[in-house]
């Protein structure tokens with residue numbers, strides 16, 4: 061059976077948790093000092109490691125011989141916690157509104173753990189609990205039995221009642237940096253014996269947008285399409301990201317303020333099956349790269365990961381006289397993202413946005429020109 065990369069490479073120890081050093085450090089210290097709290101709240105975007113960290117923590121506080129705070133994976137307790145067991149219980153609040161499970165939990169919570177020191181309840185997507193389930197949970201949190209630990213995980217912390225928040229030790233999981241995601245991808249692909257180049261890693265890591273789970277799911281899709289060798293163009297075609305050449309072309313026309321040509325170019329992109337939203341995001345990141353080229357000069361070569369000929373073209377575009385258009389483009393395209401997502405006519409939204417980039421930047425340029433002329437005019 062094929063195991064998804066995300067599951068296969070799920071962290072087993074604290075060292076393997078990516079990009080959450082501030083949280084890991086605190087948890088490990090609590091374990092070392094034996095100062096375990098009764099209730100934890102893990103918040104943050106999806107795929108940032110909340111549930112994985114909860115599971116490691118649950119095993120670590122029960123482990124007979126923790127290795128630098130992490131579960132040893134070898135002692136009797138660790139082994140028994142690997143399968144399903146009654147000491148570490150996972151409740152998915154999203155799947156079954158939870159009232160029954162929480163009621164059940166209140167019944168059983170008084171019984172001591174079977175194999176380890178603690179009984180741990182991991183409640184995923186806890187914000188989905190109904191209000192009666194929250195009340196039931198709150199009663200348990202008010203007087204937790206000595207041997208129980210609750211770990212509540214949520215992507216939407218603002219939906220939790222203050223009464224619950226005030227009883228938990230809160231940890232905010234951050235989006236994982238591009239650098240960390242790239243490193244992870246490299247390691248995973250190496251272990252999977254998949255060849256890759258720097259560019260494809262960069263594109264996948266970017267598309268993962270801070271989520272380990274999304275990054276590895278995208279990698280999964282790319283590998284099943286590309287086989288044992290990932291290349292930039294294969295990754296691009298899986299993700300539906302426009303090739304740099306297309307971006308360079310349409311940008312040249314935008315910079316030359318050729319409205320008609322821009323629309324023709326857009327038409328050919330969209331008729332090849334790309335969604336207006338995806339293409340708009342491609343344009344935004346391209347313009348962001350141009351801004352880097354303009355502001356950093358040659359130093360941008362290390363950050364902007366493209367082939368040499370592409371970089372040469374980008375250097376021609378990322379210049380002072382194009383600055384207004386570049387900034388306007390980022391501003392206008394970022395502004396219509398929601399509209400592109402939900403509009404019934406996303407194509408028209410994008411067309412209008414591109415026209416607006418040309419018009420707005422023309423006006424700004426004209427005003428600046430007039431201001432310059434006025435300055436030169438002897439008063």
Ligand SMILES: [Zn+2]
Nearest residue numbers: 123132135138
């Ligand atoms: Zn152990």
